[in-house]
Amino acid sequence: MAELLYRLGRGSARHARKIIAAWFAVLLVAGLAFAIGGGTLSSSMSIPGTPTAEVTDRLAAELPSASGGTGNIVAQSTDGKPFTDAQEKAIGTLTADAAKIDGIETVIDPFATEAERAESAQAIKDGRQKLADARTQLEAGDTQLNSSEQELAAGQEQLDAAIAQARAAGMYQQAKPELDKQQAQLDAGAKKLEAGRTELKENRSTLEKESAKLDQGASQLEMATEIRTVSEDGAAAITMVVFTEAQMDIEQDTKDALVALFDNATVDGVQFDFSSEITQGVPSIFGPGEAIGLVVAGIVLVLMLGTFVGAGLPLLTALVGVGIGALGALSLSSVLEMSSVTPMLGLMLGLAVGIDYSLFIINRHRHQLKDGYEVRESIALANGTSGNAVVFAGATVFIALLALNVTSIPFLGLMGSVGAASVLIAVLVAITMTPALLSLVGTKILSRKERAALATGPAGATTGAAHAPKTRVRPMSSAVAILTAIASVAVLLVIATPALDLRLNLPDGSSESQESTQYRAYTAISENFGEGQNGALLVVADLPGSPTEEESQAHQMRIAEALFAQDDVIAVAPAGTSTDRTVAAFQVIPAEGPTSESTEELVHSLRDLSPLEGTYDIGVAGSASGNVDISEKLSDALPFYLMVVVGLSMLILLLVFRSILVPIIATLGFILSYYAALGGVVAIYQWGWLSAIFGVDTPGPILSFLPTILVGILFGLAMDYQLFLGTGMREAFVHGAPARLAVIKGVRAGRAVVSAAAIIMISVFGGFIFAESAMIRPIGFALAFGVLLDAFVVRMLLIPALMHLAGDKAWWLPRWLERILPDIDVEGAKLERQHPHTGVEHAEDAEGTARVEA
Structure with a gap:
């Protein structure tokens, strides 16, 4: 090569x-x-095969109207006062225009929705009053029937007495026509009374059915109370946009057209902001x-x-x-x-x-x-x-x-x-x-x-450096090596401690810059409608058999009540059913935001309920659920990938340095710097330390794929520095320098260029700490901080100290392994011998070791 x-x-x-x-x-x-x-x-981001992906795919097949991606447009009055009629009308017009954009399934007018809610509430109130009046009428009718029944009973007694008297007097035959006529009148009254009771019973049954429907409607309205589209003070409104395609498949042109429509609108006194699902284009x-x-x-x-x-x-x-x-x-x-x-x-x-x-x-x-x-x-x-x-x-x-x-x-x-x-x-x-x-x-x-x-x-x-007397190079003392090793490991372990509290998720609007429209939209929803509105879950349930419309409604009511009874659920609303009424979807609003621990636990607890009440198989979807699945999938993949990288590290270093110990300590050093970099990320981006310096407006979970991507990149860079420093040590050792002296020679030969390279890496990666994208900022910090620790603590302090303490054993390799390993000349020493420079002689130091250039 x-x-x-x-x-x-x-x-x-x-x-x-x-x-x-x-x-x-x-x-x-x-x-x-x-x-x-x-x-x-x-x-x-999505991962095929996750529970969320499976539910989403099923919805696309059986309930297309509920499978499209969604986003929110938040309108706020700039003076903090309730919207005027003119402003409401203008927003309604924009909503209607937005629904005409290609790629949008529907746009929900917040004021029309809130008006429908108010009408439903009033209808339930009126219905309850009518039911109360009807019950009063039924009770009056029942009282009247009872009175009539008593009158009939008294008349029958009188008639029976008259018949008995007529029989006793021998006048029955003569009085029979009149008595039969009276009996017929009493029988007709009894029949009429029975018909009245039947009608009363039917009316009571109808009333109970209407009452049950009214109670069901009232219960549904109560469970959906927190799902508002207009804030209680009337100064903020959410326009929900439902796209025809799934979240990952929405065309950028569709989102751009939607944003342009509202941005170019001239609605005096109204500010529009967009959720991250809408403004997630190219940063x-x-x-x-x-x-x-x-x-x-x-x-x-x-x-x-x-x-x-x-x-x-x-x-x-x-x-x-x-x-x-x-x-x-x-x-x-x-x-x-x-x-x-x-x-x-x-x-x-x-x-x-x-x-x-x-x-x-x-x-x-x-x-x-x-x-x-x-x-x-x-x-x-x-x-x-x-x-x-x-x-x-x-x-x-x-x-x-x-x-x-x-x-x-x-x-x-x-x-x-x-x-x-x-x-x-x-x-x-x-x-x-x-x-x-x-x-x-x-x-x-x-x-x-x-x-x-x-x-x-x-x-x-x-x-004149070649002729100037050289400063004698001395190895470090063993005491210094021990203190250096202990101090380096201690510092790295302390910095790595926050990594024990690592929580993973994907960023939401709260992670964006405070000046961004996504952050303003997220904050406005949280403050006016509750944090959970930013991370609604979609629960899908299988309904047994082939239910009728009435049976389907009853099933949905049972499911909704069971979901609403769960901890950290503040609202539940039906979101639609399949054409054959065998699949029902529900919107579930958690108590906290999409990246909170309680929402993550809620996703798991809802899935653990299946089959709900032993009857209904349920699944959970939605952006918050998808983020939980992705984070867990990445966490599960990390240990295997880390083992692959560690194994690769050991093999590469074994080939380069022809040593058993060097690969072990170099790899352990990489692991220390890796977890220390994660600790720094957790402390700043999750705990909020030094948040003002690094522009962390809202601390929260760490980007779910950061730990995995950090392994690959930091490993490669750590091996770079190990290569440029370690080969200098080995070069000095194979040219006859004592092992401990070779350590110092290798460090001195490579530290200038490695320091410069590391500072450049830190500068480039550090520049991304203040990038526009909320995803790239913690990656930039993790890489910059990881390089800082690995280059200046692990490679220049810890590894030389451990190499010094190991002495000659650092370069030990079994003879059988030495024979089968290929000789990789990374620094090109053979090439220099094949193409010697004849202009000047290579300077030799006092120990006879060739000068090593970085």
């Missing part, structure tokens, strides 16, 4: 303009691909924070390389590489379901590793020029040595990110693939475009002072 890269560097230097033109042509093609194939990005990929990060990276490059030309080259190559990667990823967004975080992750990684990888090659080239190497000779050798290390380091990041596909989570696998592609492009640009640019700038990569010194010869270029 080193020889191939040597030739590639030499060829790139020889054909510099063609190489540079080729890369800009690729950038142009990527731009054209984006213009043609760029599609919709979303902040919503600004590059903003002020990212620009500041690049400026800081540029300053570090100028300080390290001493020239603006030298500082500009890594920035240029990184921007070309990241442009190709980001535009290429965005060009696939029309055919792939892509989260808005995906291209931004590629941008973040592409910038960071693109600058660092180019820096490694340029730094080696500068040292060689000052040692008297000819420009193209130095370019080829730098590409074959440091370029070889860049390829190997990039390969570790590439593999770790690509391994995200083993989680079997589509959106996470796509993130990993896009990130891996961005790293691959950064590596290719570094080993081809960087040599080409170095060829064009020639010795201008050195400062004027360095070029002037070079004109006097290599010795002058090093300002």
